[in-house]
Amino acid sequence: MSPVLELKGLGVSLRRGGRDVPVLDRISLAIAPGEMAALVGESGSGKSVTALAVMRLLPEGALLAGQILLEGEDIAQASESRLRALRGKRAAMVFQNPLAALNPTRTVAAQIGEVWRMHEGGGRRAARARALDLLAEVGIPDPAARLDDYPHQFSGGMRQRVMIAMALACAPRLLIADEPTAGLDPPRARQIMELLARLRRERDMAVLFVTHDLALVEREADAIHVLYAGEMVEWGAARAFFAHPRHPYSEALLGAVPHLGQARLRSIPGSLPEPEARPPGCRFAPRCARAEEICGRARPPADVAGNTVAACFFPLPAAARAGLAAAPAPPRVFPPLLEIKGLSVRYPAPGGWLGRRRLAPALEGISLTLGRGECLGVVGESGSGKSTLGRAVLQMIGYEGEMSLEGESLARMTPAARRAARRRLQPVFQDPRESLNPRMRVGEIIAEPLRLQGGLSRAARAARVEALLAQVGLSAAIAARYPGAVSGGQAQRIAIARALAPGPALVVLDEPGSALDVSTQAMLLNLLKDLGRRHGLTYLFISHDLAAVSTMADRIAVLRAGRMIELAETAALIAQPRHEYTRALIAAAAPGP
Amino acid sequence: MRQGVTSWLGRRPGRHGTLAAGLGLAGLVLFCGFIAPFLYPADPYAIHPAQALRPPSRLFPLGTDELGRDALALLLSGGFSTLAVALPAAALAFLTGAAYGFAAGLGPLWLDKALMRLLDVALALPGLIVLLFFAALVPQTNLNLILLLGLISWPGLARLVRNEARAQRGRDFILAAEQAGASRAYLALVHLSRIVAPVLVVNATFMTGDAILSLSALSFLGLGVQPPQESWGSLLESGLSLAALNPWWLILPPGLLIFAALLAAAMTGQGLLTSWQGDA
Numbered sequence: 001m002s003p004v005l006e007l008k009g010l011g012v013s014l015r016r017g018g019r020d021v022p023v024l025d026r027i028s029l030a031i032a033p034g035e036m037a038a039l040v041g042e043s044g045s046g047k048s049v050t051a052l053a054v055m056r057l058l059p060e061g062a063l064l065a066g067q068i069l070l071e072g073e074d075i076a077q078a079s080e081s082r083l084r085a086l087r088g089k090r091a092a093m094v095f096q097n098p099l100a101a102l103n104p105t106r107t108v109a110a111q112i113g114e115v116w117r118m119h120e121g122g123g124r125r126a127a128r129a130r131a132l133d134l135l136a137e138v139g140i141p142d143p144a145a146r147l148d149d150y151p152h153q154f155s156g157g158m159r160q161r162v163m164i165a166m167a168l169a170c171a172p173r174l175l176i177a178d179e180p181t182a183g184l185d186p187p188r189a190r191q192i193m194e195l196l197a198r199l200r201r202e203r204d205m206a207v208l209f210v211t212h213d214l215a216l217v218e219r220e221a222d223a224i225h226v227l228y229a230g231e232m233v234e235w236g237a238a239r240a241f242f243a244h245p246r247h248p249y250s251e252a253l254l255g256a257v258p259h260l261g262q263a264r265l266r267s268i269p270g271s272l273p274e275p276e277a278r279p280p281g282c283r284f285a286p287r288c289a290r291a292e293e294i295c296g297r298a299r300p301p302a303d304v305a306g307n308t309v310a311a312c313f314f315p316l317p318a319a320a321r322a323g324l325a326a327a328p329a330p331p332r333v334f335p336p337l338l339e340i341k342g343l344s345v346r347y348p349a350p351g352g353w354l355g356r357r358r359l360a361p362a363l364e365g366i367s368l369t370l371g372r373g374e375c376l377g378v379v380g381e382s383g384s385g386k387s388t389l390g391r392a393v394l395q396m397i398g399y400e401g402e403m404s405l406e407g408e409s410l411a412r413m414t415p416a417a418r419r420a421a422r423r424r425l426q427p428v429f430q431d432p433r434e435s436l437n438p439r440m441r442v443g444e445i446i447a448e449p450l451r452l453q454g455g456l457s458r459a460a461r462a463a464r465v466e467a468l469l470a471q472v473g474l475s476a477a478i479a480a481r482y483p484g485a486v487s488g489g490q491a492q493r494i495a496i497a498r499a500l501a502p503g504p505a506l507v508v509l510d511e512p513g514s515a516l517d518v519s520t521q522a523m524l525l526n527l528l529k530d531l532g533r534r535h536g537l538t539y540l541f542i543s544h545d546l547a548a549v550s551t552m553a554d555r556i557a558v559l560r561a562g563r564m565i566e567l568a569e570t571a572a573l574i575a576q577p578r579h580e581y582t583r584a585l586i587a588a589a590a591p592g593p
Numbered sequence: 594m595r596q597g598v599t600s601w602l603g604r605r606p607g608r609h610g611t612l613a614a615g616l617g618l619a620g621l622v623l624f625c626g627f628i629a630p631f632l633y634p635a636d637p638y639a640i641h642p643a644q645a646l647r648p649p650s651r652l653f654p655l656g657t658d659e660l661g662r663d664a665l666a667l668l669l670s671g672g673f674s675t676l677a678v679a680l681p682a683a684a685l686a687f688l689t690g691a692a693y694g695f696a697a698g699l700g701p702l703w704l705d706k707a708l709m710r711l712l713d714v715a716l717a718l719p720g721l722i723v724l725l726f727f728a729a730l731v732p733q734t735n736l737n738l739i740l741l742l743g744l745i746s747w748p749g750l751a752r753l754v755r756n757e758a759r760a761q762r763g764r765d766f767i768l769a770a771e772q773a774g775a776s777r778a779y780l781a782l783v784h785l786s787r788i789v790a791p792v793l794v795v796n797a798t799f800m801t802g803d804a805i806l807s808l809s810a811l812s813f814l815g816l817g818v819q820p821p822q823e824s825w826g827s828l829l830e831s832g833l834s835l836a837a838l839n840p841w842w843l844i845l846p847p848g849l850l851i852f853a854a855l856l857a858a859a860m861t862g863q864g865l866l867t868s869w870q871g872d873a
Contacts, residue, residue, distance in 0.1 A: 396768060419774050427765075427772055435765035439787035445766075449773035495769075502773060 003030035004173045004206035005054065005091075006069040010076075012046075012053050015061030021275045024049050024230045027066075031206040031223070033173070036197060038217040038238070039210045041227035042253075042517035043488075044272045050227070051178045051210045055093050056083050071173060089119045091174040092167035096182045098159040102151040108135070108162050109147035115169040134165035139195060156382070157188040164195065171203065178210045185381045185544040187588045189213075193220055212517060215257050215547075218242055226250050229273055229283040236308030246303070247310040249284045256522035258547040260574050260589055264529075265522035265551060271487060282312070290314045334371020334554075337538050338393065338506060341367050343401035345388050362388045363562045366401075370506065375532060375539040377553030377570070379546050379585065385562040386542045390508045393540055394425050405505070423453065426499035430511035432491035436483040442494055443479030449502040468497040472527060489520035496528070506538045514545060525552060546589040550574060558582050612864025615798075618857035625850060626672035637666035638821055646835070649842050656842035659835060668846050671823040678738045678818065679804040685743030686804070687797050690750030695781040697751070698758025709755070715748040724807060728816040738817065742804050750796045757789045795862040802858030809851050825851050 012024040024046045031037045041047040052058050054068055056075060068076045070091055075083065087093075095101040103111055112134055113127030122130075128147065135143035138161040151159055160180055167175055177196060181189035193209075197220040200207045211217060217224070217238070225235040226247065234247035245251040255266030270287040273279060279286055285295035295313055303315045343366040363385040370376050380386045392399045395410060395418070403410045405421050413421060429435040436445055446468055447461045456464065466476045472493040483491055492512065499507050509528065513521030529552055532539055543549045549556060556573050558566040558581065566579045577583045641661035649656045655665040697708040724745050731737050758781070761767060770784060786793065811817035812826030820827075825847040832843030 394772060396772070422772055423774055425772070427769060429765040429769070431765065435769055437766045437784055437787065439790070440784075448770060448775075452770075452774045452779070498769065 002072065003032050003069075004071055005208065006030040007050075007054070007066065008069065009066035010050070010053060010068060011065035012049055012058065013063040013065075014049075014059065016275075020063055022230065023275045024053070027227075027232055029223075029225055029232075029235065031174070031208060033206055034200055034204045035222045036200050036207040036209055036220060037223040037225060038221035039208060039225050039227060040212065040214055040217065040253075042212055042272060042519060044229075044274075045227040046230040047210045047212075047227050048178055051093070051176050051208065054174075054176060054208065055087060055091060057093075085119075088115050088167075088172070089170045090172055091176065092170070092172040094160070094163050094167050094175065094177040094180045096179040098156075098163040099151065101163060102159065102166075104151055107148045107150055108154075108165075112162070112166045112169055115166055119170045130169065131165070134168055135162070137168070137199070138162075138165045140165075156184055157191060160184070160192055161195065164192075164199070168199070168203075172205065174206045174208065175200070176208045176210070179212070180209075181211070181213070181216060186546070187381065187584065189216055190588050193217070196220075214254060214518070226253070229278055230275065231283055232311065233284060234308060234310045234312075236306075240307035244306075244308070244316075246305060246308060246315040247284075247312050248288045248290050248314075248316065250310070251316055253519060256519040258522070258525070258545065258551050260547050260550050260586065261571065262547075262551045265525055267523035267526055268519040271489070290316075334374040334538075336369045337372040337374075337406060338370040339402070339404045339407075340369070340393070341402040343367070343389075343392060343399055343403065345385070345392055345397060345399045347388075361562055363392065363399075366564050368557060368564070368567060370538055370540065371554075372505070372538055373532075373536045374555070375541055375553045377549035377556040378540060378542045378559060379544065379549050379556060380559035381544060383561075384559040386544075386559045387510055388562075389559065390427070390510045390540060390542050393506070394427055394508055395422050423449065423502040424505040426502065426504040426507050428492070428495050428499050428507060428509045428512050431515045432488055432495050433483060435495050436491060438483050440482070441479065442481050442483065442486070445483070445494060446479070446497045446501055449498060453502055464501070465497075468500055471500065471531065472497045487520075488516050489523060492516060492520075492524055493527070496524075496531070500531070500535070504537070506540065508540045508542070510542045511544070512541075513548060514543065521548070528552065546585050550589075558585065609864065609868055611860050612868055615857055615860030615862075615864050618853055619861055622672075622850065622854045622857055623676070625669060626676035630669040630673055633665060633669060635663045635666040637662060637670040637823070639663070646838065646840060648840075655846055656840070658831065658840075658843055664843055664846070667823050667828060668825075668850070671818075671825050671828050671847065672850065674735070674818045674822045675805065675808060675812075675824040675826070678735050678824075679742070679808045680801065682739045682742035682808070683746075683797070683801040683804040685739060686745070686747040686800050687750065687793075689743065690747035690796075690800075691754050691793060693747065693751040694754025695758055695785065698755040699762060699777045699781055699785075705755070705759075712748050712751055712755075716752070720745050721807070721810065724811065725814070725816065728811055733816060733819045735818070738808065738811070742807055745807070746800055746803050750793075750800065753792055753796065754789060757792060758785055761785055761788055791866060795866050798858045798862035798865070802855045805851065805854045805858075 007027050007029050010024065010027040011022065013020040013022045027050055029037060039047045039050060049058070053064065056078070064076050066076065067074050070086065075086065109128055109131040112131040113124070116122065116130050117127050132143055132147060135146065140146055140158060140161055151162065154162060175196070181192050184192065193216055196207055196209065199205065209217060209221060221238045223236065224238045224241045226233050226249065228249050234241065234245065234250045241250070245254050252266055252268045256268065258265055268287055273283065279296060281297045282288070282291070282295045282300045285291040288295065292314065300311045300313050303310050303312055305315070343363060344361060345363040347360055347362050366389060378386045378389060388397070391397045393403070405424070410418060410421055443462070443465050446465045450456050450461045450464060465479055469476055469479065474490060474493055474497070478486060478490065483494070486494065512528065513524050516524065525548065528539070531537060539552070541549055541552055550570050553570050555567065556570050557564050558579065560581055566573065566577070566582050573582065574586060577586055639662065641657065643661065644653070644657050645661040646659050647653060647657045653663050653665065655668060658664055658667065693708065697705045724741060727741050767780060767784060770780060808817055808824065809826030809829070812824040813830045815830070817826055818824040828847040829844065829851070832840055832847065835843065
């Protein structure tokens with residue numbers, strides 16, 4: 001069967017600072033009809049550039065090398081008018097952020113119909129019928145009633161389905177999905193993945209699925225292509241790849257993906273090289289444990305074994321992946337630190353007018369006790385109230401009910417005592433960039449809690465900042481930089497150092513790793529675990545990622561629609577979930593078919 | 594890394610050209626107002642009836658007015674009184690606007706609502722008309738002029754600062770600072786002022802231009818700086834009143850200096866804005 005898409009030696013250079021910087025080299029792959037190929041890589045690997053290159057949507061000044069064969073036709077040098085005829089009709093794309101990709105002022109029927117009418121002609125009524133069929137096909141409940149809705153009236157997952165329906169309007173032969181599940185929680189991400197898998201079978205369509213999330217593609221992808229620093233390092237049949245990853249980078253990447261009940265995550269030392277500073281030989285060599293002298297010098301050969309190919313001098317033997325699940329540690333006993341009794345939070349609901357503001361409950365009747373030195377995981381989908389719980393614990397928002405820190409009611413403290421107590425409750429937020437003032441130097445950011453606390457001289461603060469930086473594994477030199485000049489992983493370490501500065505008793509981790517790449521997240525979770533043990537910290541670890549939580553938490557609380565539906569020791573919760581919903585979460589987090 | 598440095602140097606003149614030109618022009622205007630009067634010590638109020646309305650000559654570099662006063666000396670002393678009123682007025686407007694904006698943006702909701710409704714009223718009133726109304730009511734001492742001009746032009750900045758503060762206050766780094774015990778004043782002075790610095794500085798330059806223009810307009814209408822003091826606006830007016838005799842030496846210099854002052858303010862503001870957009 002001839003492939004729908006074939007890339008032959010695709011290379012891309014982008015114009016940066018007046019120079020052509022090669023960002024992608026020698027990408028070759030083929031996708032047959034009905035096949036789903038996953039293009040996997042961390043941020044900066046070049047995976048999105050590949051997707052844009054196939055659609056010829058690269059920014060001005062980009063240079064293309066090699067061939068892009070769409071059903072046998074080389075479109076690498078095709079004219080803009082030819083491309084317009086192809087885009088949407090024979091190849092369509094689903095973008096990362098559907099809210100940005102959809103027009104907010106037009107109904108979904110109009111937008112889906114428009115694509116079809118543009119390519120196929122046809123009247124308004126026919127286009128509307130077509131839109132209805134498509135919305136039904138992508139699994140929008142009661143599609144007829146939703147034709148005239150606007151994009152903002154759909155939830156995140158449903159909006160992505162609308163995008164997919166729009167992409168399918170002209171029955172394309174190739175569908176490119178660029179991180180279509182970014183921003184969705186795991187159950188919804190999984191549903192989108194399953195939808196794409198079903199569509200490719202039913203329509204015999206080729207799918208190029210671009211993602212950073214290996215765990216997501218494990219069940220459905222037919223082929224895997226792992227990208228590192230602009231090159232393919234390993235590719236082949238998905239089943240063989242997941243059973244025996246052979247490139248050291250693939251193996252490390254798989255090890256960094258949190259699995260249920262895993263005690264410690266693999267992390268990869270160092271960081272991805274910038275396109276301007278890529279090493280001459282194997283690009284992974286500087287971070288590779290198996291690297292030898294030749295790896296730094298020469299380009300590695302393509303090593304074929306069975307159904308996968310690894311570009312490596314010393315590929316891993318085809319042995320099964322190392323066993324991951326560790327024996328669960330015996331439950332520990334913790335003296336109580338923070339007691340929460342009957343906690344409820346209400347937010348003003350939309351629709352209220354002037355004085356008549358209705359209050360919608362975000363959390364209801366939460367009672368639990370956090371032990372000193374314990375890590376309590378809180379999991380739930382978006383909107384379950386888990387972040388609200390974190391903010392209430394931090395005393396950032398008003399609440400009903402009782403919370404006492406070391407036996408003292410926080411609500412009944414004097415303002416001064418409450419301020420002092422709040423310093424002992426520190427946050428680490430999801431997006432490290434958002435949590436650091438872009439116009440303050442790193443040293444100033446970490447010193448801020450000390451400065452506000454008072455009592456330390458400037459020199460003493462500087463010394464403390466240096467010690468804190470060392471604790472989170474950063475060099476003292478970074479103190480002089482601005483947040484814009486550090487990587488995402490470094491920024492999150494800086495945020496952790498700031499949280500540790502006032503000597504907190506409890507740290508609320510609100511999705512601390514989910515804005516980062518898996519290998520960076522692994523490094524971060526390991527760091528948090530070590531810091532917690534060393535300083536006897538108590539963590540409230542909030543995440544939608546049950547697997548990530550299970551690697552750190554002693555106990556896990558499951559939240560749904562503002563209520564706590566289950567609370568148990570981690571091992572017990574995973575082994576014997578009592579609630580139906582918990583079972584679904586575990587199924588979504590479990591690896592493999 | 595190397596490439597980064599060279600491209601930064603390569604772009605530098607273009608990026609900072611406007612700023613440099615604006616600052617240079619501002620320096621020239623300030624020089625005329627504050628330094629030149631001492632370098633050219635002729636008495637602006639000395640009358641030479643025999644020399645009335647003469648074009649520039651060796652004795653009077655910019656000619657004389659209809660009373661025979663030295664036009665250059667008048668221009669320089671007029672510059673001093675213009676700037677001595679306009680600059681403090683701009684500073685007053687700036688401080689009022691920023692403080693009002695921060696108070697509304699960071700304060701409790703009821704305060705925000707109250708301050709914003711008041712601001713709507715202030716914005717709804719046409720500035721120049723209000724200015725004329727009050728200028729006609731109170732004696733035109735320099736202090737009164739500073740207060741009047743200062744209290745007329747702050748609402749625009751107040752709204753900008755308030756909106757910016759509202760938009761920023763829910764951001765994680767603000768929450769983190771509050772968790773560490775930061776007061777609202779601390780948030781405004783340490784965190785938000787840096788985030789809104791471009792807005793603040795650019796507006797400060799525009800407000801300076803505005804103040805000079807408003808004062809010139811008032812002076813032109815005879816409600817500004819009072820005789821025997823002159824200002825660029827009043828000099829322009831007296832020159833224009835003799836337009837039939839075409840005394841260009843009385844009309845062009847004050848007109849050009851008002852124009853230069855406005856241009857300096859606008860270019861400095863624009864230049865600062867572009868140079869800030871460069872570093873993120």
